[in-house]
Amino acid sequence: MRQQNTMQQKTQLNKPRQKKVLDLHSVKVACKECSLHQLCLPRSIVGADLEKLDSIIERKRPLKRNEHLFQVGSAFNSIYVVRSGSLKTYSPTVDGQEQVTGFHLPGELLGLDAIGKGKHPCAAKALETTSVCEVPFEHLEGLTQELPTLQHQLLRLMSKEIFDDQELMLLLGKKTAEARLSAFLLSISLRFKQRGFSSTEFYLSMSRNDIANYLGLAVETVSRMFTRFQEDGLIKAERKHIVIKNREMMKKISGMNECCDETDDAESQLFV
């Protein structure tokens, strides 16, 4: 067995049993002690400000696989930060199918798309055991009035979200199946890296079906692409366990801009 960290495991490793241990019943770990602290908090927020921020954040019991964080059309009250595990967001389509709109890894946000209309345009479902921080939006908005840095941070994060969505549109709009899957894997890889996980070896928590749905392809096509990538020595794929073997070639195939590259530095992921 080689070393195979799921998002779950990594989070656990980072926070070995200390004073307060993450347990399924009472999750009450202050922001200061959270394993995602460095990723999650704006650097500039410290001391008393940090206390303020911490005081508004609610920690919910972890979600089990397939449990919903919120449903389509439900009232928007909070935004969420993934602490460990992962979720997918999806919308219902006219024909009763679901359409996957995104995957959310540790340190990433959910719910920003709901601010405008005051209700969630999509549902969020856990892909594995997952814990999130809940940030009541009214409180957050109030706090931003006191803390200009926080406001700036929030605007930056929303802007990043817009930017990322547009990146993805580039992908979905134009490319072939192999370009899409390649770019998808690189995107996941980069996001893992930004959170301190391995960028060359990781577990995909989502099914082939979810990936296909997300990329606008048939499951069979995705499966065939995985096979082909493997034959071509680009990756090693054993079900959900993925090893990136030839990143450069994958970049070429995906037709990615440089901007989607590792040039992204830590700054862009900070939050609340």
Place this chain on the structure above:
Amino acid sequence: MRQQNTMQQKTQLNKPRQKKVLDLHSVKVACKECSLHQLCLPRSIVGADLEKLDSIIERKRPLKRNEHLFQVGSAFNSIYVVRSGSLKTYSPTVDGQEQVTGFHLPGELLGLDAIGKGKHPCAAKALETTSVCEVPFEHLEGLTQELPTLQHQLLRLMSKEIFDDQELMLLLGKKTAEARLSAFLLSISLRFKQRGFSSTEFYLSMSRNDIANYLGLAVETVSRMFTRFQEDGLIKAERKHIVIKNREMMKKISGMNECCDETDDAESQLFV
């Protein structure tokens, strides 16, 4: 000749020569007198607050067709509101092509995707003679500290942008060529309607090439779809002049959710 209002003409019509006329050299019309006033300003901003807001907004000379508002990679200083005319935004791709990421009609915003990194990830080019309001972001951010309503408005608008992008991703990800084009036309139609233009008859300021590029299709496919839609009595298309003849059928073809429907009320378009 039937009545054919371009975005240009409509804007002119709404603001017949008054005290201050829009001329190509010195555009200095205060927000209060702007034809987009009702669309553009949060209702709640009045009196002294309006003056403040107005004071930070700069008005540039109109752009001619094919002129750039900003280039890829240029420093982010301001966000922009389209007053009349229209623009497209696009990114360069690896193979030197451009990839169209969006079209921007009167009352709509540009530049929100640049806040995060401090530089524009895409370029913006005028599709016709176009005038915009420039809102220096630092000033705006400062103002939001004084005016909570404005802050709320800004967050809502950014959220809407995220929401809209995800709508589009749904489209690009999954659908057939006819679904894409149909949804595209309905989207344009709805946006015209929200700005007070006709939703059944309008001019497309962008070329078939731009549309195809945007939708991730070949020009030829788009052209054939236009032809087929016409044969099927869905639309009447004479080059850029479009008449929607069977909106219901088009909705069905596009596989759109109800949420993209006319249910969108005026609230969602207000801005700065």
Place this chain on the structure above:
DNA sequence: CTAAACAATTGATAAATGTCAATTCTATAC
């Protein structure tokens, strides 16, 4: 541990879309 449900893969075929090429239409420059 076993059965049953589900997920993933693979093959054969059909349908959709892209590519190449030719033609017509439109706008622009002189």
Place this chain on the structure above:
DNA sequence: GTATAGAATTGACATTTATCAATTGTTTAG
């Protein structure tokens, strides 16, 4: 007004991807 370049349309053909069907592998519930 005419010439020219660009945009849009149309047809023939090649390629990609979806669909249908069968098989294998994996997880879950009892």
